[in-house]
Amino acid sequence: MLLERVLEKVLPRSTFSLQLGSLHVVPEDTTSVPVLYDPRGADGIDGGFHAWLQDRNGQLLDPSILATLAADGYDVDPDAYILSAQGRVFAKFGLGFAYEELADLELLGLEESDVALGRLMVVAMEGRSQPPCEVKLDVRWRM
Numbered sequence: 001m002l003l004e005r006v007l008e009k010v011l012p013r014s015t016f017s018l019q020l021g022s023l024h025v026v027p028e029d030t031t032s033v034p035v036l037y038d039p040r041g042a043d044g045i046d047g048g049f050h051a052w053l054q055d056r057n058g059q060l061l062d063p064s065i066l067a068t069l070a071a072d073g074y075d076v077d078p079d080a081y082i083l084s085a086q087g088r089v090f091a092k093f094g095l096g097f098a099y100e101e102l103a104d105l106e107l108l109g110l111e112e113s114d115v116a117l118g119r120l121m122v123v124a125m126e127g128r129s130q131p132p133c134e135v136k137l138d139v140r141w142r143m
Contacts, residue, residue, distance in 0.1 A: 001110070001137060002120050003063050004053055009125065016053040016061055020105040020139060023050035025069065026096040032074065039105065045139055052099060060084045060099060109136035
């Protein structure tokens with residue numbers, strides 16, 4: 001959500017918007033286990049889901065998955081991000097990525113998080129520290 005706001009500020013014509021769904025990451029060499037973030041499993045949303053940005057042309061921007069994969073022991077740069085014009089299914093870094101938007105997922109708490117996101121924008125855009133804040137974003141299945 002923060003990156004979407006940053007892009008709106010620095011690239012006013014940006015058409016990137018937040019997408020919610022599942023992500024399957026499968027190592028091409030089969031020496032590591034696949035990583036699955038899919039809320040349709042037995043554990044539901046608590047078992048995992050994924051969020052990324054995508055523009056109207058299908059270009060995908062994922063700022064967080066490489067840090068997550070690096071923390072899980074995968075040989076990827078945790079400071080990098082994924083930018084793909086190949087759509088939602090592609091291979092990079094020896095890994096196969098399959099993103100699937102799930103239209104029945106919805107983001108909650110945006111209004112309640114507005115002040116916190118504003119403070120985080122000041123940190124991101126100006127480098128000035130801000131008082132602690134609480135982001136109250138959550139995801140659920142549409143009713």
